[in-house]
Amino acid sequence: MTSILAVDDSASMRQMVSFTLKGAGFDVREATDGVEALEIAKTESFDLVLTDVNMPNMNGIELVKNLRQLDNYKFTPMLMLTTESAGDMKMQGKQAGATGWIVKPFNPDQLLSTIKRVLG
Amino acid sequence: MSVDLSQFHQVFFEESFEGLDIMESELLDMDPADVDDETVNNIFRAAHSIKGGAGTFGFMPVSEFTHVLETLLDEIRSGKRSMEPRYVDLFLQSVDCLRGMLSDMQEGNDPETERPAELRKEFEVILGMEQESAPEEAASEPDEKDGGWLIDVQPHTDLLMTGNEPFRMFRELRELVGEDNFEVTADIDSVPELSSLAPEECVMNWQIKVTTSVPLDDIKAIFEWVEDECDLTYSPLVGTSEVEAESSAVDATGTPAAGQLPEAAAVASPEKTAVVAEAQKSAKPAKAPKKAAESSSIRVSIDKVDSLINMVGELVITQSMLGQLGQDFDLSRLAKLQEGLSQLEQNTRELQESVMKIRMMPISFAFSRFPRLVRDLGGQLGKKVILETIGEQTELDKTVMEKINDPLVHLVRNSMDHGLETTEKRIAAGKSEEGTITLNAYHQGGNIVIEVADDGAGLNEDRILKKAIEKGLVPENNSLTPEEIHNLIFLPGFSTAEAVSDISGRGVGMDVVRRNIQALNGSIEVKSQRNVGSTFIIRLPLTLAILDGQLVKVCEETYIFPLVSIVESIQIHRSSLNHVTGSQYVMQLRDEYIPIVRLDQIFGLRDDKDVVDEMMLVVVEGDNEKIGIVVDDLLGQQQVVIKSLEQNYQKVSGISGATILGDGTVALIIDISSIGKNIVPVKRNQNRSERAA
Numbered sequence: 001m002t003s004i005l006a007v008d009d010s011a012s013m014r015q016m017v018s019f020t021l022k023g024a025g026f027d028v029r030e031a032t033d034g035v036e037a038l039e040i041a042k043t044e045s046f047d048l049v050l051t052d053v054n055m056p057n058m059n060g061i062e063l064v065k066n067l068r069q070l071d072n073y074k075f076t077p078m079l080m081l082t083t084e085s086a087g088d089m090k091m092q093g094k095q096a097g098a099t100g101w102i103v104k105p106f107n108p109d110q111l112l113s114t115i116k117r118v119l120g
Numbered sequence: 121m122s123v124d125l126s127q128f129h130q131v132f133f134e135e136s137f138e139g140l141d142i143m144e145s146e147l148l149d150m151d152p153a154d155v156d157d158e159t160v161n162n163i164f165r166a167a168h169s170i171k172g173g174a175g176t177f178g179f180m181p182v183s184e185f186t187h188v189l190e191t192l193l194d195e196i197r198s199g200k201r202s203m204e205p206r207y208v209d210l211f212l213q214s215v216d217c218l219r220g221m222l223s224d225m226q227e228g229n230d231p232e233t234e235r236p237a238e239l240r241k242e243f244e245v246i247l248g249m250e251q252e253s254a255p256e257e258a259a260s261e262p263d264e265k266d267g268g269w270l271i272d273v274q275p276h277t278d279l280l281m282t283g284n285e286p287f288r289m290f291r292e293l294r295e296l297v298g299e300d301n302f303e304v305t306a307d308i309d310s311v312p313e314l315s316s317l318a319p320e321e322c323v324m325n326w327q328i329k330v331t332t333s334v335p336l337d338d339i340k341a342i343f344e345w346v347e348d349e350c351d352l353t354y355s356p357l358v359g360t361s362e363v364e365a366e367s368s369a370v371d372a373t374g375t376p377a378a379g380q381l382p383e384a385a386a387v388a389s390p391e392k393t394a395v396v397a398e399a400q401k402s403a404k405p406a407k408a409p410k411k412a413a414e415s416s417s418i419r420v421s422i423d424k425v426d427s428l429i430n431m432v433g434e435l436v437i438t439q440s441m442l443g444q445l446g447q448d449f450d451l452s453r454l455a456k457l458q459e460g461l462s463q464l465e466q467n468t469r470e471l472q473e474s475v476m477k478i479r480m481m482p483i484s485f486a487f488s489r490f491p492r493l494v495r496d497l498g499g500q501l502g503k504k505v506i507l508e509t510i511g512e513q514t515e516l517d518k519t520v521m522e523k524i525n526d527p528l529v530h531l532v533r534n535s536m537d538h539g540l541e542t543t544e545k546r547i548a549a550g551k552s553e554e555g556t557i558t559l560n561a562y563h564q565g566g567n568i569v570i571e572v573a574d575d576g577a578g579l580n581e582d583r584i585l586k587k588a589i590e591k592g593l594v595p596e597n598n599s600l601t602p603e604e605i606h607n608l609i610f611l612p613g614f615s616t617a618e619a620v621s622d623i624s625g626r627g628v629g630m631d632v633v634r635r636n637i638q639a640l641n642g643s644i645e646v647k648s649q650r651n652v653g654s655t656f657i658i659r660l661p662l663t664l665a666i667l668d669g670q671l672v673k674v675c676e677e678t679y680i681f682p683l684v685s686i687v688e689s690i691q692i693h694r695s696s697l698n699h700v701t702g703s704q705y706v707m708q709l710r711d712e713y714i715p716i717v718r719l720d721q722i723f724g725l726r727d728d729k730d731v732v733d734e735m736m737l738v739v740v741e742g743d744n745e746k747i748g749i750v751v752d753d754l755l756g757q758q759q760v761v762i763k764s765l766e767q768n769y770q771k772v773s774g775i776s777g778a779t780i781l782g783d784g785t786v787a788l789i790i791d792i793s794s795i796g797k798n799i800v801p802v803k804r805n806q807n808r809s810e811r812a813a
Contacts, residue, residue, distance in 0.1 A: 010169045012132035013176065020123050052172075054165045068281065074320065077283035083172045091348075099283035100345030105175030105183070108123040120288045 002119060003027040003044075007037040007051040007063065008081065017050065017081075020108040021115070034058025038066050041073065048119060049078040050102075053089055061089075061096045068097035077118045081106075125177050132173045133226045134417070136182075137219065139166035141488055144215045147208050148491040155196075155203045163211070164193045170218065182221050185236045188243040189214050195247070207246070212492070214239055268301070268331035269339060272353040277321040279349045290328065292342045297332040304328045331357065418518055420478050428478070431471040438463045476663055479519070483561045483570070484512035486521050490532060494557060497536050504543060504554040505536060511561040516568045517663040523640055524570070524660065527633045531572040531656050532557060534630075539576035539654055549651060551575070567642075568662055573655040579648040581605045588614065606646045606654075610634040638742070638793055640664065641682060667762055667789065669779075671755035672738065675725040678787040679751070680760055680779060685740040685792040689754055694733045707737070707748055714739065717795060718750045722774060742792035749795070762789065 004026050008014040018028045029044065031037035033055045041049070049067060053060040060080050067073040077099040082089050090101055102114050143166045146159050171186035173179075189211065195201040217239055221231035271293075275286060294302040307325040311317070330339065336354060343352055442460045445453060487509045498505040540546075540555035547553060560571040581602055588594045588608045600608075608614060612631040637644045642660035661667070661684070669680035690709075697705040697716055705716035716737070720726050737748045760779035765772055765788075776791035 009165075010132075010173055011135050012128045012173050013169075015131060016123070016125065016128045016176065019128075023123065054168045056162075056165065075280055075283055077285075081172075083168060083175070094282065094345075094348055097282055104172040107176070108125075117292060118283075118288065120285070120291060 001027040002047045005029050005046040005049045007031045009033055009055040020111055024112050034063035037063055041067055045072050051080055053080050053082045061092050064098045065096040132177050133222055136170045136222050139170050140215050140219050142166045144492055145488055147211050148495055152203045152205045152208055160197045164197050167193055179225055181231050188240050191247060192243055210242055268357040270355045270357055271328040273326045274351040275322045276349050279322040282349055284346050289342050297330045297334055301331045424477050428474045431474050435467045438467050479517050480515040481518050482513045482515055486525055487512055487559055503540055506554050506556045508558045514561040519664050520640055520660055527636045530633050535574040539574035541577050567659045570658045571655050575653040578650040578652055578654055579606050584608055606648050666759050669760045670757050672751040673753040673755055674719045674751050680787050680789045685742055687739045687741050689738045692735050692737045714746045714748050716748045740792050742796050747796040
């Protein structure tokens with residue numbers, strides 16, 4: 001089963017993302033910030049990482065940067081969930097190694113179609 | 121796939137209210153002249169989450185309002201602007217406004233629009249924006265280039281290391297334009313010998329020919345994520361030769377390449393992802409089912425849940441052990457049975473403690489509203505006030521916490537209004553310019569103690585006494601100690617209209633505060649010293665669900681008295697009771713007369729003629745008045761779980777609830793304050809007449 005690590009400090013967003021993805025048949029693991037996600041990622045492998053940008057402790061950009069240092073995450077698609085429609089955050093994310101982004105607000109269908117796009 | 125988003129609304133509201141609390145407390149702690157990045161980041165993050173969630177779950181008015189607030193915060197965060205006191209005020213007002221909007225929406229109503237519009241205007245003036253321009257139309261213009269495009273894709277070597285996969289994009293493009301209109305050619309010239317090939321690098325280039333009328337923006341959207349990791353060139357195919365096409369290339373960023381045709385410029389409009397375009401069409405908020413605004417759920421830390429699961433595990437083990445023992449039991453295994461039962465008792469107690477802990481929350485939840493209150497009130501009263509909070513992590517039951525909020529607010533308002541002196545008076549009295557209000561919480565025995573202290577002028581005993589005499593609350597010739605005088609402020613009727621001010625008045629006197637606290641089985645007292653300050657001390661049980669009870673016997677019935685109300689228990693003879701009026705008895709207990717209540721009489725348990733001579737009297741204190749309750753016998757003391765009589769039957773005067781005892785029988789819990797109510801007038805008259813005599 002395709003596995004996804006969903007990282008967001010907002011419980012409602014995390015629940016929505018997780019519910020949507022599980023409903024579409026994905027195996028979903030949740031984390032509430034970058035630090036927790038990084039810990040999980042060190043012991044488990046995922047086919048895709050979906051992360052919010054603004055989070056306490058470790059933000060999404062730092063998380064992507066750190067994940068890319070891990071051997072089994074070199075080529076893993078990583079998407080950022082961001083409300084920043086301005087290019088600044090996207091640029092920082094890209095430089096950190098993010099694959100792409102999904103702009104908030106998004107609905108479950110948009111989320112699924114983007115994820116399916118990435119996973120092919 | 122359709123997902124019902126309303127199932128996430130409650131969580132969204134809860135976290136948004138929490139976010140607003142964080143914003144408020146950070147703003148209140150902030151010194152605008154010296155703001156650290158972390159504080160602004162915390163505020164920004166909270167606003168940002170609310171905006172993101174509101175947009176996703178369809179609460180557009182909240183999302184739009186938070187947007188302007190976030191814009192100003194972002195400018196402060198990025199150092200474009202520095203924090204100013206007026207911004208702090210505006211942010212605080214916005215927090216209030218958002219709280220109102222979210223509450224409205226939580227209840228399924230449309231949020232108010234006037235206040236957000238006013239505040240929004242203020243933000244826009246600060247930000248130098250006139251009116252937010254209408255959202256850009258994301259729809260692309262119809263493309264006149266219906267011949268198609270030649271796309272040159274030259275990835276940088278590190279493309280794969282962003283998780284992007286060229287074939288994925290090609291597949292997507294093929295789906296977009298149709299298989300028949302799609303042709304891709306790989307350029308392998310730059311692929312090195314196998315021995316020097318670095319497998320992590322992308323070393324191939326591609327040329328894709330799409331013959332389609334699909335708008336260029338849609339094609340570009342597919343490559344949007346890799347614009348910086350690829351050199352992308354889009355050249356129109358106008359049914360001409362490729363040589364011509366190349367000369368009209370448009371690079372990926374939309375900047376016209378050298379020799380570009382004018383038509384190409386027209387299609388190089390600012391890109392927007394498909395996601396953005398669709399998202400802006402988000403549906404209007406669905407009406408949420410009407411829900412109570414008060415939070416009906418609690419957050420429980422994983423530790424507490426784990427400990428509960430652990431306890432249940434132990435209980436299951438004990439149960440299976442006892443089950444086995446019961447299957448073929450003989451007396452030789454009695455010791456084992458007793459061991460098992462004591463194990464069960466321990467498990468049950470631990471489980472009970474763990475379950476109770478779930479309802480416990482740190483008092484910081486109640487304290488957190490005070491910085492704002494003190495700040496606003498200080499401004500209103502023109503007093504400089506510092507708020508200190510101690511013991512914020514002290515835990516108490518969620519219900520108790522919710523109910524203690526109003527009395528606490530009243531006490532703090534009262535201390536600020538009447539307790540603390542004006543700045544001038546403080547300086548004249550040699551005190552610091554700023555007054556201090558201290559909120560302190562700690563556990564003492566099975567209770568939580570909350571103190572509200574001020575370093576103000578202290579209670580004026582002469583004035584209190586004078587007023588109490590005027591009101592007829594105490595006789596003129598009295599020998600009250602200063603402590604007794606201080607506690608007169610809790611008497612009903614002490615608060616007068618002239619004492620009611622905008623701040624602490626609201627027509628609610630200290631007697632109401634005391635009544636509310638007593639309704640929680642708690643007590644309040646005041647300690648005060650002239651020119652040093654006053655401290656209100658509230659004692660509350662840790663929970664309302666369990667009561668430390670004294671079991672008593674009356675005829676064949678067992679009743680429970682809250683242990684906290686019992687002053688003493690004494691054996692008396694029937695002859696020591698005196699009749700006053702009708703069936704009302706009083707008894708002289710040392711130097712005071714106390715009214716006597718006979719439970720057997722109140723509950724109609726036996727005829728008067730059957731009353732025995734030797735009686736047991738339990739002296740209890742409710743509403744600061746002692747009463748004696750006659751019972752037949754004192755049984756043991758134990759913790760009892762309170763079951764509501766109101767929910768299961770109906771409200772009964774004199775009874776606060778019921779419990780189920782170990783033997784399965786139901787015992788009623790006596791409500792000390794209401795059982796004494798019927799006799800209070802008699803008692804007062806009696807006391808006074810006795811004293812006068």
